Amino acid sequence: xxxxxxxxxxxxxxxxxxxxxxxxxxxxxxxxxxxxxxxxxxxxxxxxxxxxxxxxxxxxxxxxxxxxxxxxxxxxxxxxxxxxxxxxxxxxxxxxxxxxxxxxxxxxxxxxxxxxxxxxxxxxxxxxxxxxxxxxxxxxxxxxxxxxxxxxxxxxxxxxxxxxxxxxxxxxxxxxxxxxxxxxxxxxxxxxxxxxxxxxxxxxxxxxxxxxxxxxxxxxxxxxxxxxxxxxxxxxxxxxxxxxxxxxxxxxxxxxxxxxxxxxxxxxxxxxxxxxxxxxxxxxxxxxxxxx
Amino acid sequence: xxxxxxxxxxxxxxxxxxxxxxxxxxxxxxxxxxxxxxxxxxxxxxxxxxxxxxxxxxxxxxxxxxxxxxxxxxxxxxxxxxxxxxxxxxxxxxxxxxxxxxxxxxxxxxxxxxxxxxxxxxxxxxxxxxxxxxxxxxxxxxxxxxxxxxxxxxxxxxxxxxxxxxxxxxxxxxxxxxxxxxxxxxxxxxxxxxxxxxxxxxxxxxxxxxxxxxxxxxxxxxxxxxxxxxxxxxxxxxxxxxxxxxxxxxxxxxxxxxxxxxxxxxxxxxxxxxxxxxxxxxxxxxxxxxxxxxxxxxxxxxxxxxxxxxxxxxxxxxxxxxxxxxxxxxxxxxxxxxxxxxxxxxx
Numbered sequence: 001x002x003x004x005x006x007x008x009x010x011x012x013x014x015x016x017x018x019x020x021x022x023x024x025x026x027x028x029x030x031x032x033x034x035x036x037x038x039x040x041x042x043x044x045x046x047x048x049x050x051x052x053x054x055x056x057x058x059x060x061x062x063x064x065x066x067x068x069x070x071x072x073x074x075x076x077x078x079x080x081x082x083x084x085x086x087x088x089x090x091x092x093x094x095x096x097x098x099x100x101x102x103x104x105x106x107x108x109x110x111x112x113x114x115x116x117x118x119x120x121x122x123x124x125x126x127x128x129x130x131x132x133x134x135x136x137x138x139x140x141x142x143x144x145x146x147x148x149x150x151x152x153x154x155x156x157x158x159x160x161x162x163x164x165x166x167x168x169x170x171x172x173x174x175x176x177x178x179x180x181x182x183x184x185x186x187x188x189x190x191x192x193x194x195x196x197x198x199x200x201x202x203x204x205x206x207x208x209x210x211x212x213x214x215x216x217x218x219x220x221x222x223x224x225x226x227x228x229x230x231x232x233x234x235x236x237x238x239x240x241x242x243x244x245x246x247x248x249x250x251x252x253x254x255x256x257x258x259x260x261x262x263x264x265x266x267x268x269x270x271x272x273x274x275x276x277x278x279x280x281x282x283x284x285x286x287x288x289x290x291x292x
Numbered sequence: 293x294x295x296x297x298x299x300x301x302x303x304x305x306x307x308x309x310x311x312x313x314x315x316x317x318x319x320x321x322x323x324x325x326x327x328x329x330x331x332x333x334x335x336x337x338x339x340x341x342x343x344x345x346x347x348x349x350x351x352x353x354x355x356x357x358x359x360x361x362x363x364x365x366x367x368x369x370x371x372x373x374x375x376x377x378x379x380x381x382x383x384x385x386x387x388x389x390x391x392x393x394x395x396x397x398x399x400x401x402x403x404x405x406x407x408x409x410x411x412x413x414x415x416x417x418x419x420x421x422x423x424x425x426x427x428x429x430x431x432x433x434x435x436x437x438x439x440x441x442x443x444x445x446x447x448x449x450x451x452x453x454x455x456x457x458x459x460x461x462x463x464x465x466x467x468x469x470x471x472x473x474x475x476x477x478x479x480x481x482x483x484x485x486x487x488x489x490x491x492x493x494x495x496x497x498x499x500x501x502x503x504x505x506x507x508x509x510x511x512x513x514x515x516x517x518x519x520x521x522x523x524x525x526x527x528x529x530x531x532x533x534x535x536x537x538x539x540x541x542x543x544x545x546x547x548x549x550x551x552x553x554x555x556x557x558x559x560x561x562x563x564x565x566x567x568x569x570x571x572x573x574x575x576x577x578x579x580x581x582x583x584x585x586x587x588x589x590x591x592x593x594x595x596x597x598x599x600x601x602x603x604x605x606x607x608x609x610x611x612x613x614x615x616x617x618x619x620x621x622x623x624x625x626x627x628x629x630x631x632x633x634x635x636x637x638x639x
Contacts, residue, residue, distance in 0.1 A: 037417055088615045094416045095363050099556055100614045102549050106607030114600040224428070224545070227421055266432040269425040276410055276422050 008137035009257040010250065015143040017249020018150045019212070022205040024226040024233070024241040025154065026198035032161070032236045033170040033194035036086060036097050040105035042223020044199050047108060048074060048206025050116050053215045057124055067207060071200050078199030082192050109220060120216030127211050146208040153201065158238050170194060174236070228268035231275055234285020243283060308481060313633070329466045337462035339578055344469035345530050346570035348476045350554045351563055352523030355480060357552070358560035359489070360516040361496030362411050366423035367551040369407075369430030370521050372543035374400040374528025376434060376441050379449045379538040389452035389533055396529035397522045403430075404521025411513050415499075427548055435540050447538040465534050472530065476523055480563050483519070492516050496561070553606070557613050559622030568621040576609070577602045 027041045038044075051073055055066035085104055089097055127142045161167040172180040173190045181187055209219055229248045233240025248268050256264035275282065299305040309315050329337060349371060356362050378396035381387040387395070407426040411419050434441050441447065451460045459465050483489040491512045494502035503509050532538045550573060558569020584598040617623060 037420075085611055085615075092614070092618065095357070095420075095552075095556070095560075096614050096618060098363065098417070098420055099552060100611055103553075103607040103610030103614070106549075107604050107611070108607075110600040110602075110604035110607065113603070114597060224424075227424065231421060262432070262436055266429055269428045272425045273410065273422055273429075276414055276418055276425075280414060280418050 004137060005257065007135050008139075009253045011134065011137050011139050012143075013250035013253035014246060015139065015147050015249075016253060017246035018147045018242075019205065019209060019245075020222075020225060020229050020249050021154065021242045021245025022146075022150045022201065022208070023222045024229040024245055025157065025238065026201040026205075027226050027230055028233075028236065028238055028241045029157070029201065030194050030198045031174075031230075032238075033174050034086070034191050035174060037101065037235075038198065039098060039101040039223060040081075040108060041198075041202060041226060042220040043105045043108035043112070044074075044077075044202035045206040045209065045222050046112055046217070046220045047077065048199075048203030049210040049215050049219050050112055050121075050206075051203065052207040052210055053116075053121055053123055057121070070203055070207065074199040074203035075196040078196030079192050081199075082195035086191065086195070087188070105220070105223065109217070113217065116215075118217060120214050123210045123215050125211050127208075140212070142208075142211050146212060149204065149208065153204065154238065154242050157201075161238060166193065225268070228272040230282070231272050231280075232282055234282030236286055237282065237284035240282055240284035306485075313629075325470060329463055334462055337466055339575065341462055341465055341469050341534060343571050343574045344466070344473045345527050345534065346551075346554065346574045347473045347567050348469075348530065349524055349527035349551055350558065350566040350570040351476050351480050352520050352527060353551050354555045354558075354560065354562070354566045355483070355492070355523070356516055356520035358555055358562065358565070359484065359496060360492040360513065360520075362408075362513065362516065363416065363420040364423045364520075365420055365545070365548045365552065366407060366426040366430070367524060368543040368545060368547035369427040370400050370404055370524040371528035371531065371547065372430055372434050372540065373403045374525030375532040375538045375543070376447065376528075377525070378529035379447045379532040380440065382452075382533070383447060383449050390454075393526065393529040393533065396532075397525040400525025400528060401518045401522040404524070405514050405518045408514050408517030408521075411517065412510050424545070424548075427545055431540060431543060431545075434543070444540060447532075449532050449536050449538060451536060452533050459533075469530060469534065472526065476526070477563050477567070480523075488512070488515065493561075550606075553610050557609065557620050559620035562620075562622045564625070565620055565622035568625065572621060573606075576605065580605060 023041065023045055026044065027038055030036055030038045048070065051070045052067060055061050055069050056063055059066070061069065081104065085100055086097075089100055125142065127145045130141055131138045132141050132144065133139075161171060169180065169185045170190050170193065172183065172185060173187050177187050180190075205222075206219065209222075213219075225248075229244040230241060231244075232247060233242070233244025248271070251267055251271065252264040255267045297311060309318060328340065332340065349367065353364065353367050356364050374396045377399045378389070378392040381392035381395060382389050407423065410422040414422055435444050437443070451458050453459060454464075454468070457464065459468065484493065491502065491507045492515075494505065494507055495509060495512055495516075499509055528543075531542065535542075554569035554573045555566055556569070557572060558567065559565025580602050581598050584594045584601070587594050613620060
């Protein structure tokens with residue numbers, strides 16, 4: 001076995017995995033607090049990437065300010081989406097909730113395409129991206145930066161859900177809305193929180209991805225690619241999103257590197273079906289899934 | 293169930309069309325469908341054929357999603373199985389097109405049953421994700437199995453012939469497509485008057501209660517996948533023979549979503565709903581692009597915007613229907629009928 005290739009693939013896979021985990025994080029947050037599966041996660045990421053692009057390259061803000069404005073806009077977007085699209089559907093059957101997020105993704109994609117056009121944009125990298133060599137393998141510095149930022153975020157949210165008052169309230173709402181209402185938790189406020197946090201994490205992931213692969217419509221495909229990650233890790237588990245992301249990231253690069261033939265696009269989904277058959281709640285999810 | 297209608301015999305109660313108004317509406321509809329192609333130009337015939345194929349596919353999906361309650365995001369993949377099976381058999385092996393269409397239905401039915409197996413353990417959300425995976429896997433196989441499907445290249449299917457007549461015009465194909473659409477609708481309406489159909493509905497409403505009442509859930513769920521995929525395969529095979537060309541772009545996840553949107557906007561668990569939804573979702577993009585063409589002289593930038601307007605309208609309509617009329621167009625249609633039946637005393 002070629003050791004250099006192995007290290008190269010492992011490093012690329014791990015950094016890919018971290019980005020996948022970051023994309024999956026918003027997804028897990030929404031599911032964890034409102035039991036909604038967000039098929040528009042990829043589009044939140046896309047909008048995050050394009051807004052960062054607009055703020056830095058088009059408006060001409062310095063990058064910390066640009067990113068800050070993007071994050072504020074993302075919070076607003078999350079709240080608007082929750083208030084006007086998701087809230088009327090509380091208590092509706094699951095197919096309606098799935099479809100409404102799919103409809104949302106279509107609208108968001110159309111808006112992005114109408115404003116910025118269908119072609120990718122050149123993004124002025126604001127994170128240093130020169131190649132660095134580690135153990136004989138080369139990797140771009142921006143990937144390492146993305147990894148560091150992702151690790152910080154993931155650690156923060158794990159802490160947030162374990163220990164902070166708001167995090168515990170969000171878990172309570174996910175568990176039993178009625179009981180949380182009677183304990184004085186505002187379920188509406190929690191949902192608004194969840195969506196804005198999810199939009200913010202997606203915007204961060206989008207900004208990082210914009211730096212690594214450029215701003216383009218294909219970023220929305222992350223919305224599909226997070227499914228194997230979250231199912232493997234467990235839909236309601238943040239550590240699960242991390243581990244799932246790393247495993248799927250490695251799996252994708254190993255199959256892509258050693259076997260090829262585009263197999264890396266489909267292997268995660270085969271894993272997904274196997275996991276669903278054997279262990280539908282994933283590696284770290286709560287075992288409350290209803291079996292038939 | 294209509295209000296204000298009372299039957300005194302069982303045959304009258306069990307009839308498909310129970311009132312004069314229903315019979316007259318059906319007669320008008322059939323007459324319209326028969327006369328329409330004689331007067332319509334080629335553009336409208338093409339649209340009508342697209343609607344017909346969509347109706348067959350939507351009825352198939354509705355059997356599974358609307359009647360049995362199993363969410364499927366794999367419609368595009370199953371359409372691809374039908375289209376490629378029929379296309380390959382006709383183009384490469386010279387199988388007569390009607391035989392290849394029938395084989396395609398059976399093959400799709402089998403594939404649908406295989407991907408339905410996870411439904412034995414999963415429901416709701418998890419089943420939706422599993423069928424989404426089925427869609428991705430089928431599409432990957434289609435684009436990478438070069439020896440059989442030709443990969444990403446288009447598969448050319450010869451024009452079908454019937455009784456020495458080449459079915460190469462929209463006018464000739466209209467009769468085939470709408471004949472089959474009519475048969476599909478009739479078969480589905482009658483399916484839900486048999487104990488199989490009632491079992492599907494029982495599983496949708498309360499699966500545990502259905503099992504207690506002696507319905508073998510495993511068997512009937514798989515049966516529902518099989519019947520549903522049979523019609524979806526028919527729609528796929530018709531796409532192949534009608535278009536004369538099969539490419540993988542026609543069967544992406546977006547197609548699965550469009551079909552789901554059709555049955556939700558039309559009305560879940562209703563054959564007429566599938567018809568309304570398929571018509572609406574097929575005509576909407578055509579209507580928007582015509583509108584754009586009309587406005588071209590006023591707003592020059594409109595040409596580049598049309599695709600995005602179509603996409604946004606697609607999403608907005610799904611959202612608005614789910615929020616304001618979750619039961620779909622069929623409910624609106626029923627409300628209109630009720631209004632006039634009870635007029636002037638409707639409340």
